[in-house]
Amino acid sequence: MTTTPNAIGRLPWERMFAGHVADDSGDVITAILKQAGGDGTIAFSGGFPHPATFPKDALAESFTRILQDPASLQYGPTAGLPGLRDWFAGWLADHDGLRPAEDELMITSGGMEGLGLVVKCLVDPGDRVVVEAPTFMGALVSFQRASARTDTVPVDSDGLDVDALERLLTGPGTPPKLIYTIPDHQNPTGVSLSTERRHALVALARRHDLLIVEDVAYRELGFGDVRSPSLWSLAPDVVAQVGTFSKTFTPGMRIGWISAPAELVGQLVRAKQNTDQCSSGLGQLLLEDYGRSGRFDQGILASRAFYRARNRIMTDALAEHLPEGVRFTRADGGFFTWLTAPDTVDPDAFREAARAAGVSYVPGAAFYPDQRGEHELRLSYSRVDDATIPEGVRRLASALASADRR
């Protein structure tokens, strides 16, 4: 046996990769997922759920039972196991006011796979798509890799600006095929789309034959008592709802869903043959068991309270420590706060000062498809301990102050 590869030659990789591969986006996510922490840095960067919200006891309790089900360890249907789909269709009926038909719901291996499938089935190179600015960086990478042309609409404290979208749709050029939006506790800003705008958005989509791709990753983690209807429940004819159980169950089994018109779901299921063929049977059965026992709903309530408390600590610390002129959003749910520093802050000096101070975040540029975001950044409070948050904010505030050239 040899311990290192006995490489004789080297293939001419520079001319072998597909066209889109030259693009080096995607590295931000890779870096975040690699990040183990542990060097004393306080990491406000990754959008990780907190382990305290993971249902370890429930899993330990149901595992041996689940293992008796032949579906747990075998290949399963590409659209997902019937039992899980049945439970979750009922759950959507109870919580979202609408039950998807059997051919309108599929299980995915997480929200990102769901979005990837939608892009694969709909986006040809050069197609136009619309995103919020800022938006989830993973979506941007998906669209860039599909060689889409990505237009943006701004986000304010009521969510995406529907009037701006209308101007874009009635403007010149080929009409966009879809808009990707995160209406609830948006990643990265934490704000939600108002109910009024939701009605306006679906009406606009219907008039323009625009597919709305609704990412509901953080929908269940709202801090308030009321919430707006999902876009999918308002207009299942023009909305593909992409969801994940990573924030309400665990990311450790890679499970999400798509509720969408049957025409689209049929093609998405076919496309999933080329990713993983089917999602984990074991994970699907464990989730179904967790859901039918009522513990999924209990877990969501506990998670809301958990992240609400954490958000308050974060918001209080930001209000107390940030230098004058730095703005931040007040999230009504989810994991994130979005910071905007004044133009007088030097981005390079700030980056260096933050690294030296031992605090990490995701730079704003990752959330725009163009050259914006230099004075913005995303903070995630989801996985930083309560007691550590104020210290992390102090480090950030001092880095911002030291980089301000006023």
Add this chain to the structure above:
Amino acid sequence: MTTTPNAIGRLPWERMFAGHVADDSGDVITAILKQAGGDGTIAFSGGFPHPATFPKDALAESFTRILQDPASLQYGPTAGLPGLRDWFAGWLADHDGLRPAEDELMITSGGMEGLGLVVKCLVDPGDRVVVEAPTFMGALVSFQRASARTDTVPVDSDGLDVDALERLLTGPGTPPKLIYTIPDHQNPTGVSLSTERRHALVALARRHDLLIVEDVAYRELGFGDVRSPSLWSLAPDVVAQVGTFSKTFTPGMRIGWISAPAELVGQLVRAKQNTDQCSSGLGQLLLEDYGRSGRFDQGILASRAFYRARNRIMTDALAEHLPEGVRFTRADGGFFTWLTAPDTVDPDAFREAARAAGVSYVPGAAFYPDQRGEHELRLSYSRVDDATIPEGVRRLASALASADRR
């Protein structure tokens, strides 16, 4: 709550889907994965491992312990958990004679995702690729969806015809980027590539800057005492080895691997950001535990004996019952036998007779990128009980006899 979607409109789907979506290949796999059996049909169709080979006891034993590891329920690094990669790199060193470096090995969500990532990173529309004829239908669908031009080389009892590949490489036209091959107990024919041809193949690939994509899905399930070296171990500079743990552990957690040159692995890891971001942490830790305990190796030995016995029952039944003129391959491992009926058998009449008799198989056409395979079919003996195999073969034989127009 309403129980059916209140669809007001319908998007113009026919002009919304991406170009490749019109193609309706992939339905064969969807149908196979959906197939639950249960209507009395004896199903030689799906390439499913038998549940008797799944490590239920080992999983039950390790689950509670694994759950204590924070990585089990959290997002993990896109390339895979370090512990699993370390164990498996050592396993490859012991069993394949070569240890991949850290940046030459990644964990995937099964072999199909691995192949999908390779296609995504390498194949632009119009690129030429080479496959064996016949070959795994999932690979054909991947290449078709990427709009590749797919050339074929024939397979005989020693595996793919390397001389035919050389003629193709030295012939006219743009050189192909890659060849996809299953050297061990091939899907669908069951035959393996001879050692001599392996050396010839990697030398040819080096001369022509051709990437070999080596699918080792069935490599560990050989029936004999000796086996040929893997292509990757012979030439890690020009081979991407795509593997799956679905046949040696369980498909229920979607885990596989790729060992390949670091340049390629780096890009594959980036591309995985757009499928599921990372494979199941729970599944990876359970597999590592299974592997380090020695039970992975014991399980492989048991599986070999299990499928060897089943293959013998299948082969004996085919020899006894098939009408004269029907040829079949004698697999030296894996799950499959490949049947070739004489031209005098009417394909439509045979299909109808088989359905009426209650026996299913995968039609040969699914394994070719062109119009071949009308008189061929794949039989999988992996999941049909020993006692049922002879009856299934009798049904098949009588359907073949009844459809023969001689």
